[in-house]
Amino acid sequence: MPLLEIENLSVSFxxxxxxxxxxxxxxxxxxPGRCLGIVGExxxxxxxxxxxxxGLLPSNGMVSGSALFNGEQMxxxxxxxxxxxxGSALALIFQDSITGLTPHMRI
Structure with missing residues (x-):
């Protein structure tokens, strides 16, 4: 079973x-145990x-589709x-990883 399974996720404003x-x-x-990088222009x-x-979009943001984390719909x-x-099970590292990561700590 996938740790994270995203299907037809759409974001609108x-x-x-x-x-x-x-x-x-x-x-x-x-x-589980795998890494995924999301890259693009x-x-x-x-x-x-x-x-x-x-769930961090501004108030005019809308999400549709399915996002299962450990079988739980997000x-x-x-x-x-x-x-x-x-922060405990899920986190986002933005493109400027130098300011978001501490090089001496494991992820």
Whole structure:
């Protein structure tokens, strides 16, 4: 069973001009003990995908699709449960990893 399984995850934003779709139907899975790097051009939706997954979008952001972490659905998960997972079981390292990582500590 995958540790993380994302299926058709989409991220959209409500704007004065209507809905803007930032991420359209991303799917991937991550097996226990494996690493996954999300790479792409600037503006391709990498950060929005992860922010949506972790429930960290601004108030005009919307997430749809499925995101299972250890079999638990994250899309629509209550904030209190997301707060428990963030930082203990799940984390996001932004592109400027020099300021986000301490070289002498293991990840």
């Amino acid at each position: 409500r704007t004065p001009r209507g809905i803007v779709r930032a991420v359209d139907s991303v799917s991937f899975s991550l097996e 600037s503006g391709s939706g990498k950060s929005q995908t992860m922010l949506g997954l972790l 899309v629509g998960m209550p904030r209190s449960r997301l707060d428990q997972l963030r």
